[in-house]
Amino acid sequence: xxxxxxxxxxxxxxxxxxxxxxxxxxxxxxxxxxxxxxxxxxxxxxxxxxxxxxxxxxxxxxxxxxxxxxxxxxxxxxxxxxxxxxxxxxxxxxxxxxxxxxxxxxxxxxxxxxxxxxxxxxxxxxxxxxxxxxxxxxxxxxxxxxxxxxxxxxxxxxxxxxxxxxxxxxxxxxxxxxxxxxxxxxxxxxxxxxxxxxxxxxxxxxxxxxxxxxxxxxxxxxxxxxxxxxxxxxxxxxxxxxxxxxxxxxx
Amino acid sequence: xxxxxxxxxxxxxxxxxxxxxxxxxxxxxxxxxxxxxxxxxxxxxxxxxxxxxxxxxxxxxxxxxxxxxxxxxxxxxxxxxxxxxxxxxxxxxxxxxxxxxxxxxxxxxxxxxxxxxxxxxxxxxxxxxxxxxxxxxxxxxxxxxxxxxxxxxxxxxxxxxxxxxxxxxxxxxxxxxxxxxxxxxxxxxxx
Numbered sequence: 133x134x135x136x137x138x139x140x141x142x143x144x145x146x147x148x149x150x151x152x153x154x155x156x157x158x159x160x161x162x163x164x165x166x167x168x169x170x171x172x173x174x175x176x177x178x179x180x181x182x183x184x185x186x187x188x189x190x191x192x193x194x195x196x197x198x199x200x201x202x203x204x205x206x207x208x209x210x211x212x213x214x215x216x217x218x219x220x221x222x223x224x225x226x227x228x229x230x231x232x233x234x235x236x237x238x239x240x241x242x243x244x245x246x247x248x249x250x251x252x253x254x255x256x257x258x259x260x261x262x263x264x265x266x267x268x269x270x271x272x273x274x275x276x277x278x279x280x281x282x283x284x285x286x287x288x289x290x291x292x293x294x295x296x297x298x299x300x301x302x303x304x305x306x307x308x309x310x311x312x313x314x315x316x317x318x319x320x321x322x323x324x325x326x327x328x329x330x331x332x333x334x335x336x337x338x339x340x341x342x343x344x345x346x347x348x349x350x351x352x353x354x355x356x357x358x359x360x361x362x363x364x365x366x367x368x369x370x371x372x373x374x375x376x377x378x379x380x381x382x383x
Numbered sequence: 384x385x386x387x388x389x390x391x392x393x394x395x396x397x398x399x400x401x402x403x404x405x406x407x408x409x410x411x412x413x414x415x416x417x418x419x420x421x422x423x424x425x426x427x428x429x430x431x432x433x434x435x436x437x438x439x440x441x442x443x444x445x446x447x448x449x450x451x452x453x454x455x456x457x458x459x460x461x462x463x464x465x466x467x468x469x470x471x472x473x474x475x476x477x478x479x480x481x482x483x484x485x486x487x488x489x490x491x492x493x494x495x496x497x498x499x500x501x502x503x504x505x506x507x508x509x510x511x512x513x514x515x516x517x518x519x520x521x522x523x524x525x526x527x528x529x530x531x532x533x534x535x536x537x538x539x540x541x542x543x544x545x546x547x548x549x550x551x552x553x554x555x556x557x558x559x560x561x562x563x564x565x566x567x568x569x570x571x572x573x574x
Binding site: 181184186189190191210211212215216220222224226227228229230231232233236240241244245271272286290 | 489490493508509511512513515516557558561562563564565566567568569570571572
């Protein structure tokens with residue numbers, strides 16, 4: 133079934149009267165490269181939790197509207213079921229790694245899904261993120277960029293159709309960010325749907341084809357990335373830095 | 384083979400600790416104590432890991448002092464003997480566990496404990512993996528608090544410890560919260 137990820141009129145609140153997401157409708161088609169942007173506290177991370185069923189199964193609150201993952205309602209099936217289809221890389225890799233070896237870290241998801249032929253899948257996943265030979269390394273001793281790549285490998289080993297990344301370039305240097313986004317682009321070319329939450333407008337402009345802009349929990353823009361970058365006012369109203377904005381203004 | 388070696392070590396630690404709590408004679412206790420100390424020195428030399436004897440000595444001396452100052456109803460010699468007995472007991476117990484953990488890698492311990500339920504194994508793996516991270520974070524928090532003017536000398540140590548423990552606890556709770564979400568997102572289902 134190729135219905136993509138459909139978010140239909142979703143409103144979510146952690147507590148009563150404090151709405152984190154307000155009436156959002158968006159559809160992520162297969163094979164696209166989406167960016168999600170917005171100011172701090174605009175609901176980007178909460179929105180990402182919606183996409184793989186963490187809301188409402190793990191993160192409690194009041195949810196209205198429907199989230200359809202390839203036609204299946206996220207309320208009905210478990211997060212474990214959706215983890216085969218949707219992989220999520222969380223914001224802080226320091227908090228995401230909890231095994232003693234990189235191999236175990238990647239094998240964790242495979243064990244949970246009861247997947248055999250683990251060694252081959254782990255090697256493939258590590259090769260995809262340019263970390264071949266890192267199997268026996270302690271994840272805690274890796275650099276920040278390598279940790280982020282291990283997180284991505286954990287997701288890739290399960291071969292999901294959709295990959296969501298929450299600020300993958302935060303705390304990475306420019307070159308590491310480019311390397312990571314090149315890997316994502318390569319995966320996108322192979323047919324994977326990539327959804328990145330990102331603050332860096334240069335990366336958004338260069339790599340994403342579609343953009344969802346959130347502002348105080350509302351979707352203020354859904355559409356083509358190139359179009360929104362031609363309108364500085366919309367970007368600035370939503371707390372997003374236009375391209376080359378600081379350079380031009382400081383001159 | 385590694386599992387058998389780990390089992391033997393584990394059984395030895397259990398045997399030593401069990402024999403300590405069956406009220407052995409002072410001679411037997413001293414023999415076990417001296418043996419454990421020798422083994423720990425050998426392990427220290429072979430593994431090049433520093434067995435921290437000083438905290439154990441401080442603990443032992445405090446225990447000895449406790450017996451000498453209190454329990455005044457008994458003669459001094461008897462109190463000294465009781466104190467030494469307890470000191471030996473606690474030191475041997477700690478050293479035997481240290482010997483086991485210092486001579487066995489975390490991977491071997493986890494492999495040996497493979498018979499445990501899935502949830503418990505995950506719990507142990509997370510605990511072991513987070514110990515060095517937590518220690519590292521403690522060092523960072525101490526540096527941050529020092530740079531903000533927190534004094535760790537003299538009586539200020541108590542205030543200093545609180546200024547480290549609270550952010551560390553906050554950070555660890557937040558991390559635990561995040562980790563639980565990540566584990567579920569990777570398809571984990573508890574039994």
